[in-house]
Amino acid sequence: MDKYIEILTSSFTGYGHYLFQEITQPSWHNYFYWLIGLSLMVWVIEIIIPWVDRGTAFRKDFWLDGFYMIFNFFIFSLVGYNAISDVAVEMFNDVLAWGGMENLVAVEIGSWPVVLQWLTMFVVVDFVQWFIHILLHRIPFLWEFHKLHHSVKEMGFAAHFRFHWMEIVVYKTLQYIPLAMIGFGIQDFFIIHVFTILVGHLNHSNIGWDYGPFKYLLNNPKMHIWHHAKILPYEHRYGANFGQSLSIWDYIFKTAYIPKDGKNIELGFPGDEEYPQGVKKQWLAPFIKSSKSSN
Ligand SMILES: [Zn+2]
Numbered sequence: 001m002d003k004y005i006e007i008l009t010s011s012f013t014g015y016g017h018y019l020f021q022e023i024t025q026p027s028w029h030n031y032f033y034w035l036i037g038l039s040l041m042v043w044v045i046e047i048i049i050p051w052v053d054r055g056t057a058f059r060k061d062f063w064l065d066g067f068y069m070i071f072n073f074f075i076f077s078l079v080g081y082n083a084i085s086d087v088a089v090e091m092f093n094d095v096l097a098w099g100g101m102e103n104l105v106a107v108e109i110g111s112w113p114v115v116l117q118w119l120t121m122f123v124v125v126d127f128v129q130w131f132i133h134i135l136l137h138r139i140p141f142l143w144e145f146h147k148l149h150h151s152v153k154e155m156g157f158a159a160h161f162r163f164h165w166m167e168i169v170v171y172k173t174l175q176y177i178p179l180a181m182i183g184f185g186i187q188d189f190f191i192i193h194v195f196t197i198l199v200g201h202l203n204h205s206n207i208g209w210d211y212g213p214f215k216y217l218l219n220n221p222k223m224h225i226w227h228h229a230k231i232l233p234y235e236h237r238y239g240a241n242f243g244q245s246l247s248i249w250d251y252i253f254k255t256a257y258i259p260k261d262g263k264n265i266e267l268g269f270p271g272d273e274e275y276p277q278g279v280k281k282q283w284l285a286p287f288i289k290s291s292k293s294s295n
């Protein structure tokens, strides 16, 4: 037990220390400044060549989404997710050891060339996340949390990070085992992470791009806007275009849907008129809903 408490406290202080260093020491290996830099870059492109010309650089919920971006990317980890997950991983490994297993590694990629490790990790994570995203739409309890992301009414880069913190818990938990199976043998995941932030920002941006022939490989604004469409046909009633960075999974598994140019379609979900506006209510909404439905 002491061991777990020690991990918990050292994680808390370790992450706090890490975040402080991130902010005070800009470098090429610094998530904080990459996030700010990529956000400014995509924002400037939105201002120069907007897809929908709204006559303002500050779309609806700009600041709300700015808050979610900082909270979900940094603060949520700081206030405990990191610490709790470190303990959970240690417990998980202890249970494995108790069961006579050392780890879950099925394929050891740590000895592969670095670029191959990056690519493997990127493709595996992207596929697993595509699948988890479908679960967020298909399982009613999870959909209550995911509604927050679908409450976006106007696209803009920061909408990328409008999601409930519970989604971080769901994604990290469900992707843990598949990733443990390839041994986390990754040398430097940083560049891939930065790339996924850029693609995600662009997917949600007010920029009418689809990258030409690369649209079958990479997710893009003209595809992802249909993921946010309020009205979808019956065959896509649970959603369409679930991809994160890659669009191939939706094409392979027939969940792709781009019937026409989506520039002016209504965004949201059926019933979003009732969805709460502020952060606190949005965080609480899924919990209130599930306690109501279990009564
Ligand atoms: Zn979704």
Ligand SMILES: [Zn+2]
Binding pocket: 149, 160, 204, 224, 227, 228
């Ligand atoms: Zn989205």
